[in-house]
Amino acid sequence: MTAAPDLAGIAPVLDRLCPMYAILDAQGRVVHAGPTLVKLWPSDMAIGQTVFGLFNIRRPIFDGTMQGLLRLSGSKLHLSLRAPPHTDLKGVLVPLCGPQPDEGGRYAVLNLSFGISVQEAVRAFSLTGGDFAVTDPTVEMLYLIEAKSAAMEASRKLNQRLQGAKVAAEEQAFTDTLTGLKNRRALDAILTRLMDSEQDFALLHVDLDYFKTVNDSLGHAAGDHVLQAVAAAMVDETRSVDTVARTGGDEFVIILSGVTDPARVGEIAARLIARIERPVMFQGQTCRISASIGAALTCDYDVPRVPRLIEDADHALYAAKHRGRGCHVVYEPQAQADWSVGRNADSCPH
Amino acid sequence: MHGLVNRAIERFVRDTYGRDTWLGVMGQLDLGYSEFESMLIYEPQVTAQVLNATSDALQRPVDEVLEDIGTYLVSHPNTAAVRRLLRFSGETFEDFLHSLDDLPDRARLAVSDLTVPGLELADQSADIYCLHVYNPHGATVRFGPVVLGLLRAMADDYGALVLLDYLNRTQSCERLRIHLLASAHGAGRAFVLGAS
Numbered sequence: 001m002t003a004a005p006d007l008a009g010i011a012p013v014l015d016r017l018c019p020m021y022a023i024l025d026a027q028g029r030v031v032h033a034g035p036t037l038v039k040l041w042p043s044d045m046a047i048g049q050t051v052f053g054l055f056n057i058r059r060p061i062f063d064g065t066m067q068g069l070l071r072l073s074g075s076k077l078h079l080s081l082r083a084p085p086h087t088d089l090k091g092v093l094v095p096l097c098g099p100q101p102d103e104g105g106r107y108a109v110l111n112l113s114f115g116i117s118v119q120e121a122v123r124a125f126s127l128t129g130g131d132f133a134v135t136d137p138t139v140e141m142l143y144l145i146e147a148k149s150a151a152m153e154a155s156r157k158l159n160q161r162l163q164g165a166k167v168a169a170e171e172q173a174f175t176d177t178l179t180g181l182k183n184r185r186a187l188d189a190i191l192t193r194l195m196d197s198e199q200d201f202a203l204l205h206v207d208l209d210y211f212k213t214v215n216d217s218l219g220h221a222a223g224d225h226v227l228q229a230v231a232a233a234m235v236d237e238t239r240s241v242d243t244v245a246r247t248g249g250d251e252f253v254i255i256l257s258g259v260t261d262p263a264r265v266g267e268i269a270a271r272l273i274a275r276i277e278r279p280v281m282f283q284g285q286t287c288r289i290s291a292s293i294g295a296a297l298t299c300d301y302d303v304p305r306v307p308r309l310i311e312d313a314d315h316a317l318y319a320a321k322h323r324g325r326g327c328h329v330v331y332e333p334q335a336q337a338d339w340s341v342g343r344n345a346d347s348c349p350h
Numbered sequence: 351m352h353g354l355v356n357r358a359i360e361r362f363v364r365d366t367y368g369r370d371t372w373l374g375v376m377g378q379l380d381l382g383y384s385e386f387e388s389m390l391i392y393e394p395q396v397t398a399q400v401l402n403a404t405s406d407a408l409q410r411p412v413d414e415v416l417e418d419i420g421t422y423l424v425s426h427p428n429t430a431a432v433r434r435l436l437r438f439s440g441e442t443f444e445d446f447l448h449s450l451d452d453l454p455d456r457a458r459l460a461v462s463d464l465t466v467p468g469l470e471l472a473d474q475s476a477d478i479y480c481l482h483v484y485n486p487h488g489a490t491v492r493f494g495p496v497v498l499g500l501l502r503a504m505a506d507d508y509g510a511l512v513l514l515d516y517l518n519r520t521q522s523c524e525r526l527r528i529h530l531l532a533s534a535h536g537a538g539r540a541f542v543l544g545a546s
Contacts, residue, residue: 119544120544122542122543122544123542123543123544124544126542126544127543127544128441128541128542128543129438129440129441129543130441139438139543140438142438142543143435143438143456143459144459144460146431146434146435147435147456147459147460147461148460150431150435150460151389151460151461154354154388158388158390161387
């Protein structure tokens with residue numbers, strides 16, 4: 001690797017202290033390359049070439065001559081290999097003072113390092129621990145990168161599993177297990193969200209009629225079957241943007257998103273009741289139930305609030321029940337005496 | 351105990367004896383879960399319970415199981431990361447031995463809350479060493495046998511020929527004897543700095 005005999009003293013020292021370096025002559029030719037630097041090219045091809053042919057010295061800007069480069073002595077150089085894989089390097093050039101004072105400036109040492117691209121470089125040039133100076137923390141840095149990546153990967157997997165468990169737990173926490181509908185907790189969350197985003201909606205409080213009779217005469221299994229059929233019917237009769245929740249034994253709440261027309265609420269309520277009144281078969285027995293519905297619309301309030309809305313829907317439900325089973329009532333805050341009432345049985349107008 | 355320790359026992363049993371053996375061990379303990387998370391911390395007694403149950407299930411003494419875990423960690427493909435991280439310690443098995451003192455710090459650099467035993471290498475002659483293994487305070491596992499298994503596998507990995515013995519133990523310290531017969535006896539396994 002060594003060409004110039006007058007470098008016999010310094011080269012072995014530098015080979016150990018900073019193995020990725022080159023000694024350049026006054027023309028910028030490589031007269032000696034450190035053992036690690038040699039590995040950046042196939043065989044010994046670096047020797048005899050100029051530093052400008054081997055490297056693209058990008059920063060600082062200079063005139064491209066050896067004299068120009070020498071003026072940058074001591075500054076941090078940004079360079080890259082001209083040959084693939086064009087690895088980025090950091091470097092510093094220091095003039096070498098020879099044994100005789102007049103030899104000063106004849107040679108210069110260019111010491112190099114991979115900087116941030118060390119991981120790819122180590123792979124590209126198949127470097128080992130022995131290619132770095134004993135005092136160089138590069139190997140420790142590579143260890144750290146790998147150790148942290150492994151730890152990060154383990155944490156990432158844990159996060160994924162926790163995320164999956166969280167979604168499942170939330171799903172479970174927000175679902176009524178018998179019907180698969182949303183439960184009260186989910187409903188509260190949805191109502192809060194709708195309120196926060198100031199979206200209008202209609203809230204329908206649905207209470208089943210004659211359900212207790214089915215439960216008492218045909219048993220709980222029949223009751224459960226009816227509840228599931230009712231749940232499916234309600235989901236079927238509403239849009240995917242609407243919400244159907246089971247809030248009690250035979251009580252449900254439906255939220256119709258974006259609905260501001262009481263007449264439309266009346267139509268939907270009438271359709272729901274008609275659908276719920278369809279007989280449900282359970283083990284050869286016919287189960288017949290009906291439903292009463294009380295509704296309230298956010299658009300009827302200057303500043304809608306959830307407790308008030310629910311309370312008014314309850315009042316409307318109470319009024320519907322009061323007028324007989326299978327009725328629906330839409331609450332009207334301005335004209336309490338003249339609520340819009342619908343009766344499915346005799347198709348009375350709202 | 352750090353989840354990594356419990357997870358190591360789990361991976362060892364599952365990869366060596368199968369999932370059913372592992373589920374048998376965990377089922378017996380009734381902990382409410384059957385897998386350990388590497389990055390969580392568990393009650394210290396759980397580790398001892400799992401080890402004892404594993405020893406019962408395999409019908410082998412705890413120390414033998416621990417030693418096998420040490421070997422497993424270095425030699426099994428599923429825990430290749432451990433072997434790689436250990437190989438960063440030195441170019442030769444001798445280098446590796448001399449950097450054992452740094453191992454707890456290296457482990458902490460990787461996972462800050464992981465406590466591993468303190469290690470101290472004493473040279474007795476040119477080729478005979480005594481390794482002191484100081485178990486962490488309150489540890490429910492003795493790490494001595496694990497280190498023994500690990501050294502055995504690392505010697506193979508470097509291609510070194512060594513004789514390893516478990517000498518003795520006191521309350522907090524276990525002593526291992528390492529006789530390095532040949533530093534480069536076999537081919538060993540290749541180690542490249544840059545992971546692919």
